[in-house]
Amino acid sequence: MKKLLDILTNEMARAFESAGYDEKYAKVTVSNRPDLCQFQCNGAMAAVKEYKKAPLMIAQDVVEKLSGSACFKKAEAVKPGFINLDLDDAALRDYIAEMSESEKFGLEKPEKKETIIVDYGGPNVAKPLHIGHLRAAIIGESVKRIGKYAGHDVQGDIHLGDWGLQMGLIIAYMKENDMDMPSLSELEKIYPAASAKSSGDEDFKKKAMDITYELQHGNEEYTKIWQHIMKISVEDLKKNYEKLNVFFEIWKGESDAQPFIDPMVEKMKKDGFAHESQGALVVDVGEETDTKEIPPCMILKSDNASLYTTTDLATLVQRVKDYDPDRVIYVVDKRQDLHFVQVFRCAKKTGIVKDDTKLLFLGFGTMNGADGKPFKTRAGGVMRLETLLSDVYEKCCERMKENGGEMSEDERNDTARKIALAAIKYGDLSNQASKDYVFDIDKFTSFEGNTGPYILYTIVRIKSILRKYMEEGGRTEGVNFTAPASDAERQLLLLLTGYNAMMQGAFEDTAPHRICAYVYELANAFNHFYHETKILAEENTEQKESYISLLLLTKGILEDCIDVLGFEAPEKM
Numbered sequence: 001m002k003k004l005l006d007i008l009t010n011e012m013a014r015a016f017e018s019a020g021y022d023e024k025y026a027k028v029t030v031s032n033r034p035d036l037c038q039f040q041c042n043g044a045m046a047a048v049k050e051y052k053k054a055p056l057m058i059a060q061d062v063v064e065k066l067s068g069s070a071c072f073k074k075a076e077a078v079k080p081g082f083i084n085l086d087l088d089d090a091a092l093r094d095y096i097a098e099m100s101e102s103e104k105f106g107l108e109k110p111e112k113k114e115t116i117i118v119d120y121g122g123p124n125v126a127k128p129l130h131i132g133h134l135r136a137a138i139i140g141e142s143v144k145r146i147g148k149y150a151g152h153d154v155q156g157d158i159h160l161g162d163w164g165l166q167m168g169l170i171i172a173y174m175k176e177n178d179m180d181m182p183s184l185s186e187l188e189k190i191y192p193a194a195s196a197k198s199s200g201d202e203d204f205k206k207k208a209m210d211i212t213y214e215l216q217h218g219n220e221e222y223t224k225i226w227q228h229i230m231k232i233s234v235e236d237l238k239k240n241y242e243k244l245n246v247f248f249e250i251w252k253g254e255s256d257a258q259p260f261i262d263p264m265v266e267k268m269k270k271d272g273f274a275h276e277s278q279g280a281l282v283v284d285v286g287e288e289t290d291t292k293e294i295p296p297c298m299i300l301k302s303d304n305a306s307l308y309t310t311t312d313l314a315t316l317v318q319r320v321k322d323y324d325p326d327r328v329i330y331v332v333d334k335r336q337d338l339h340f341v342q343v344f345r346c347a348k349k350t351g352i353v354k355d356d357t358k359l360l361f362l363g364f365g366t367m368n369g370a371d372g373k374p375f376k377t378r379a380g381g382v383m384r385l386e387t388l389l390s391d392v393y394e395k396c397c398e399r400m401k402e403n404g405g406e407m408s409e410d411e412r413n414d415t416a417r418k419i420a421l422a423a424i425k426y427g428d429l430s431n432q433a434s435k436d437y438v439f440d441i442d443k444f445t446s447f448e449g450n451t452g453p454y455i456l457y458t459i460v461r462i463k464s465i466l467r468k469y470m471e472e473g474g475r476t477e478g479v480n481f482t483a484p485a486s487d488a489e490r491q492l493l494l495l496l497t498g499y500n501a502m503m504q505g506a507f508e509d510t511a512p513h514r515i516c517a518y519v520y521e522l523a524n525a526f527n528h529f530y531h532e533t534k535i536l537a538e539e540n541t542e543q544k545e546s547y548i549s550l551l552l553l554t555k556g557i558l559e560d561c562i563d564v565l566g567f568e569a570p571e572k573m
């Protein structure tokens with residue numbers, strides 16, 4: 001479906017043209033003075049230069065040509081030269097009716113369907129997930145879902161850290177202590193012990209580094225142990241991500257890039273991009289316009305070992321071969337900004353990706369505790385993800401008790417889980433990703449205010465009205481929209497018309513927080529309408545059915561929005 005603002009701009013363009021002005025001035029936007037009008041056009045002001053006329057005169061000429069327009073109920077020229085607009089109620093009703101019949105509520109299909117890889121997660125195998133992994137999972141999953149919803153071919157890749165020194169440390173420790181293949185709980189103890197040992201014991205550390213190198217070069221014994229560790233870790237990771245409603249299509253890791261490293265390095269040398277610098281192999285990626293120095297991208301260390309940059313570049317080689325993506329989005333801690341600047345520049349310069357391949361870094365800020373410092377356990381340690389989830393879950397159980405309502409044990413557990421997830425995810429996603437934010441469990445789990453549970457509560461409210469309506473023998477098939485009967489209803493309808501543009505913008509700007517802002521506004525507008533309107537008690541059937549259609553549309557849009565944010569609503573709460 002065409003966006004409403006485009007339809008209105010077209011209508012305005014006709015008026016500009018027939019009044020003798022260029023249609024390029026006809027852009028219509030949502031009003032920034034909703035007390036005065038719903039939409040506005042400021043083009044007359046911009047046209048002054050070209051036509052050497054007072055802006056108010058231009059605006060008046062245009063408004064004259066709008067008389068009789070089916071789009072606008074009001075079009076007036078006001079000082080100094082604004083055109084204030086209100087949409088015709090019937091036109092509004094028709095647009096809404098068409099939305100409710102359309103797939104994805106009228107979201108336009110993209111001009112070009114892109115192949116997109118979202119690289120998020122990035123957990124390091126054999127170390128438990130902690131809250132440092134939370135933001136990547138939450139934001140990445142949402143970015144991926146937004147892309148799919150917008151009509152693209154999108155896959156999420158977990159990009160496991162499965163190949164680094166931690167593996168060498170674990171294997172070295174196992175050898176020293178004559179250990180068999182570990183279970184998951186043993187493994188969880190081995191890594192911290194091995195890591196602690198390496199910080200005081202140079203010999204041990206050297207051994208771990210040697211083992212890492214040999215593992216990366218095919219040592220059979222180490223490979224067997226590694227495969228075992230991978231198997232038990234990946235099973236556990238899958239379970240934990242599932243609890244977050246996070247699912248990866250691709251379970252590749254740094255190790256999968258290994259076979260691509262040698263040929264890539266050879267090619268970089270042959271093409272003259274890579275050169276030696278103090279024993280290491282580097283590619284220069286500085287540009288003349290840089291305001292701060294961007295150091296060369298290191299490809300191999302002086303001992304020929306590969307680095308984090310090497311793996312990321314080789315992974316791009318592999319991705320181009322396997323998927324030929326138009327866009328790769330990395331959702332990683334913003335402190336890795338420089339790393340990605342280097343990797344992206346190097347990948348473009350050396351031809352690993354085409355010039356027009358979009359490589360995007362969505363760097364996220366830190367999740368802080370109430371003290372404004374990075375979130376920690378009460379004892380000051382790194383908090384495991386499981387602990388955080390169960391804390392929030394407990395809090396949600398409490399909130400539900402306060403709220404009353406009868407439920408079976410199972411239903412209560414399931415509902416508390418859904419609310420907890422909404423609390424955590426919305427609390428995160430409602431902030432612009434790059435900003436730090438404070439994880440405030442009391443605020444996030446509140447059923448009121450700008451929170452996930454409030455959005456769920458609104459959906460649950462709609463579901464409950466619809467349930468009652470159906471119990472009373474109402475129908476939802478073949479019901480029609482009538483023009484808005486009140487200002488509260490009109491405001492809700494107007495907000496709904498902005499869905500298409502909002503969702504497109506959220507995709508284009510990789511910005512889940514836009515969806516949060518929209519659902520919050522929508523929930524508020526709905527609740528206002530709900531308090532002003534007798535829905536089930538309405539005696540005029542046509543009017544009542546129109547309200548029901550509006551409830552269905554609002555619920556559908558809220559549900560699609562929270563689905564792309566990565567959570568869902570219960571039946572009751």
Ligand code: ARG
Pocket residue numbers: 119121122123124159160161312330332
């Ligand atoms: N494993 C990395 C870390 O713990 C994150 C990986 C992010 N993704 C990437 N393609 N570099 O820092």
